Amino acid sequence: FPFPYTPYRIQEQFMEALYGALEAGRVGIFESPTGTGKSLSLICGSLSWLRDWEEKRRQEEARLLALGGSGQDGLSPQQAGPGSADTAGEPDWVTAFVQKKEERDMVDRLKEEQIRRKKREDRLEKIRHNVQLKYAAKRKRCEEDEAKRLLQLSKEALSQGAGESVLDQLDHDEEELILAEYESDDEKKVVSGLEEDDDDLEEEHVTKIYYCSRTHSQLSQFVHEVQKSPFGKDTRLVSLGSRQNLCVNEEVRRLGALQLINDRCMEMQKNKHEKKSDDENEGKKRRVNRTVCPFYSYEQMQFLRDEVLVEVKDIEQLVSLGRETKACPYYGSRFAIPAAQLVVLPYQMLLHEPTRNAAGIKLKDQVVIIDEAHNLIDTITCIHSAEVSGSQLCCAHSQLSQYMERYRKRLKAKNLMYIKQILYLLERFVAMLGGHVNQNPGCQAVSQTGTVLKSINDFLFQSQIDNINLFKVQRYCEKSLISRKLFGFVERYGGPASAVKTNKENQKLAGLQNFLLTLQQGSDKEGDPPVEAEHDYLQTASPLRQIEGFLSALTNANQDGRVILNRQGTVGQSSLKFLLLNPAVHFAKVVEECRAVIIAGGTMQPVADFREQLLCCAGVDPARVVEFSCGHVIPPENILPIILCSGPSNQQLEFTYQTRDLPQMMDETGRILCNLCNVIPGGVVCFFPSYEYEKQVYGHWEKTGLLARLAAKKKIFQEPKKANQVEQVLVEYAKCIKRCSQTGGQMTGALLLSVVGGKMSEGINFSDDLGRCVIMVGMPYPNIKSPELQEKMTWLDKTMPRAAGQAPSRVLIENLCMKAVNQSIGRAIRHQKDFASILLLDHRYARPAIFNKLPQWIRERTQVKPAFGSAFAELRKVRTCILCAA
8 A cells, every 4th residue: 555654554454454345345334543544544545445446447448448349249248237137038139139239338438438538637637737728717817807897997987977776776686585486396397507518517427435524624634634645646636615614705705604605605696597597588677686606607617626636625725726716616626526536525515415416426336434433323313403493483484474575466376375385384383382473482481391202293293284295395495595585685674773664564573573583682692792692683584594404304204203392481492303313314325325435433432333323224234344443553551541449538439410419529539630630740631521510510629629739730721611712721721731841840730621522522632741641530421311312212222122131222321421431531642652641530430331332442451440549559650651751
């Protein structure tokens, strides 16, 4: 395997296993701890396979073409395709004719493909070497910009004399808010929007690898690894992202919220295509002055596509290229998918089928690698679940009623029919929460509070909407862009000053709507200054978009999900939530279509979840599943994992819901930390099961004076709840540790109090001095009282077999806990020369069922210490090593 440096032995094993899995078309679960060069192993292993596979394909093609040219029979009976199988009972000459025809067709197809490929390679080669071509394109763009600027200036000069046309213009703007005539699928075949150059668009999808990860920063990191690898020069790679990350149109970017950006972009495209038909019908009265996106230029996007394929670029480079070439990176990068060999994209784009189809991703016979997949099951569940509150439902109903009133005379019958159906659905949903849409949701008290779970069918029957075709309503919302129109309408009339000036009834409604909006800000922004609420008002102006998500969730199969009715104090605070119970239904499509799927991560333990809940339920044959797990590259003496069963005063450590609040448990935890901070230099990271518990313990230590003792040795930092403050805390934490190590003195570093499942427990590296010791207080079991979790447990017990005498629901709880633990403790060791100690404070970790769910490389080195004394002695030894090393 080509590699930028001599690989570790475990990297070679990883690449061999990966190559084998791809070659045999398997579904692989691969675990390689962080710090072992997993990304490079994935890149070099998978791209080596792809290169060999392409070579084999080329040789096979050449053989067939040579045979086709000389007129010999090139196809073996297996290759002759399905047509040759049902030939029983037909004369030989018919069979021979059919076979010959198939061979000729195949040879023709191969020839076409070759011509296409040659064309593409020539084009890319030309761009690679012809700098002049780039400058010509750039000069042309500059000329166009200049012409546009001059035109704009002359327009402005003209319009200064014509101030009275401004009023007229406003009404034109309002035209954009009216729904266009809607024809359902039964009435028309959808015409593709890009008529320009169909030959180029129908480009065949070459065999490729789709690599996806959780965040854009992880994807960027991966692209940089590809750039450094031996494959960096000649791999056609394209990075896909959301419009929020890729849009270069400042006017659209300023909208901020992803959904608003999406809607605006879609509308501008629609305008572009409608503008064409407007130009054709010049004789008729011109409709509207439509806004189109200057970056959505087909010619420029083709240029961008080729630039992307020529050289590996990450998202940032792609955006700056888009700005420079005046081409849309979001669509330009999509055009590059068919010819790309490696497509890098976020989870959601691949796992959510509508998004996948919209992006033009075809999985048939391709390879998918899902990295950072430890929470894949949760991710699929989240992507396909949806929640709407009572105040959103009432608000949407109010807005939509006003919209219908205002434009009733201008809307076509189809539109009115669908709007009425949506209004009826909203009315019934609010009724299910025990309220009425025309009354203020904040003042309607709910008579029976509590949480009720229903199957989808029961919910549809009880809310009396089982006679409405939700698939059609969902399709209508998508195609008519109604939520975008409604947002524009509310933006225009939603301000307190401008109620819609129509009949009396409407003014009442508008008043109600303004009231609802203030209510919604109230519920969204507790304790924040009103200025922010004002700003937020635009973001939440049309809640219809979220309701569309809920409607689409209701189209899942009855057994795969539940609807949760959460009735709180008032209708406004109550909510409807769709919970997906069986994520495998959405993953099955991916596994069926792909040639091979690799699920990889740093800590995949416990693996049983993936095997049973995801793969077995998705119908994957167990024989197709391969597992690979490798150790760590650090020497055994560089890590000291200890399970501590009791503290310095012999108090047994067991942090159950019943015992963890006891003062003696909190005191014991404090004493352990005080002792550790005395001997461990640098940074100590301590994980608590929840924010609430961390707050409680901190408060207790403050009262007892323990906090002051801790603060004498280490500066104390707490993980903030707000994501935007995390970076600041981390920077301060790192600075403090660096300062202490340089100046010496009584302060030996810093102590960071974090939360399992919080911002610090995933994706942040506590390498070297930042994390010389990681402490886990108790076992972070999920909240077993949550209705969602209870429903999932019931569902698992019904559908899954018992494993080793344990109920599947019990296994789920343990697995969720241990996944969270493994993620958090894996933060400490980040490279080959790193070293750290890991302390698990709870005697339950020593139970075999729990112990075996620790990652293998940690499990092999773990010591169980019944008493604190012997554990402390071990930690002092490590300290001596650290000081010697320093």
